[in-house]
Amino acid sequence: MEYLWLGFAVWLGFTAQAVTGFGSMVIAVSLGSLMFSIPALLPILVPLNIFMTGGMAWQLRRQVDWSLLIRMILPLMVLGMGTGIWLLDSLPQTWLKTGFALLVLWFSGRELLKLYRRQQIRARSDWWQRLWMFCAGIAQGLYGSGGPLLVYGISSRQLDKATFRATLVSVWFVLNSLYSVVMLFQGRVQPVAITILACLPILYLAVKVGDWLHHRVDERQFKLGICLLLIFSALAMLVG
Numbered sequence: 001m002e003y004l005w006l007g008f009a010v011w012l013g014f015t016a017q018a019v020t021g022f023g024s025m026v027i028a029v030s031l032g033s034l035m036f037s038i039p040a041l042l043p044i045l046v047p048l049n050i051f052m053t054g055g056m057a058w059q060l061r062r063q064v065d066w067s068l069l070i071r072m073i074l075p076l077m078v079l080g081m082g083t084g085i086w087l088l089d090s091l092p093q094t095w096l097k098t099g100f101a102l103l104v105l106w107f108s109g110r111e112l113l114k115l116y117r118r119q120q121i122r123a124r125s126d127w128w129q130r131l132w133m134f135c136a137g138i139a140q141g142l143y144g145s146g147g148p149l150l151v152y153g154i155s156s157r158q159l160d161k162a163t164f165r166a167t168l169v170s171v172w173f174v175l176n177s178l179y180s181v182v183m184l185f186q187g188r189v190q191p192v193a194i195t196i197l198a199c200l201p202i203l204y205l206a207v208k209v210g211d212w213l214h215h216r217v218d219e220r221q222f223k224l225g226i227c228l229l230l231i232f233s234a235l236a237m238l239v240g
Contacts, residue, residue: 002035003195010045011202014052016229017169018210019217023229024049024172025145026104030233038093038143043188044195046144047180052203053173060166065159073154073171076130077137077146081175084141085182096142101237107148108230115224124156140175147172148230165214 013028025045032041057064132153136146150171159167183189189196217225 003198005035006032006044006195007199007202010048010199011206013045014048014203014206015210015213016225017049017052017172018056018207019214019225023147023226024052025143026147027229027233029143029145030101030237033097033237034239038097039088042144042179043183044192044199046176046183047189047196048199048203049144049172049176050180051200052207053169053176056207057166057170057173060162060169063162063166064170065163065167068154068157069167069170072126072130073133073150073167074174076133077140077150077171077175078178080134080137080139080146081141081179082137084138084143085179086141087138088142097237100139100143101234104148104230104234104237107152108227108234111223111227112231115220115227129153129156137175140179144176144179146175151226 009028009031012031013024013026016027017024028045029038029041032045130153132149136149136153138146139149140146147168150168180189
């Protein structure tokens with residue numbers, strides 16, 4: 001039953017990533033943590049994310065905002081991710097899990113309120129964006145999921161849906177590749193290699209379904225879907 005639930009978490013999370021450009025780790029970790037510990041999930045989910053985002057990053061490479069990716073997002077998030085990996089073994093997991101779930105609920109509630117009021121997002125300064133990118137890197141190191149904080153950090157840039165998705169997919173491919181190398185040296189990936197291979201067919205199905213949905217959802221529904229998925233996953237984390 002534990003591995004059937006893990007398969008469902010992988011399918012739902014990676015379908016969301018194919019639609020939105022992020023969400024796979026937030027959803028898969030929060031749902032998977034009902035059956036597994038977070039440290040046990042990361043060696044499975046982080047390498048799986050590489051299989052998905054690698055192909056998508058190559059396919060969508062012409063839509064990536066390369067200046068934003070190389071000059072701002074990657075340097076700050078790599079630095080933050082290193083900090084998060086160090087903190088992972090230093091802080092109580094219960095505190096981290098509850099704090100992250102509350103943060104996701106705040107972010108999702110804020111975005112839903114803006115959608116309801118149809119508010120325009122105001123421009124933010126570079127330092128403000130850089131701060132949230134660094135914090136997103138910390139979340140990436142702790143949970144393999146910096147998506148909510150990164151989305152919040154770059155929301156004022158008014159990227160169109162295609163550029164938004166392509167840029168985020170490229171971020172996750174680079175960061176999760178680095179994270180997987182770290183876990184390989186730690187000896188955490190080798191024991192779960194068979195589980196990773198068993199999840200690949202589920203991953204393929206998630207990509208196909210998510211890509212089909214991506215081209216049939218309008219901008220407002222797209223943003224609403226992100227918020228609802230994040231609220232659901234955060235509540236699952238709190239209940240777990």
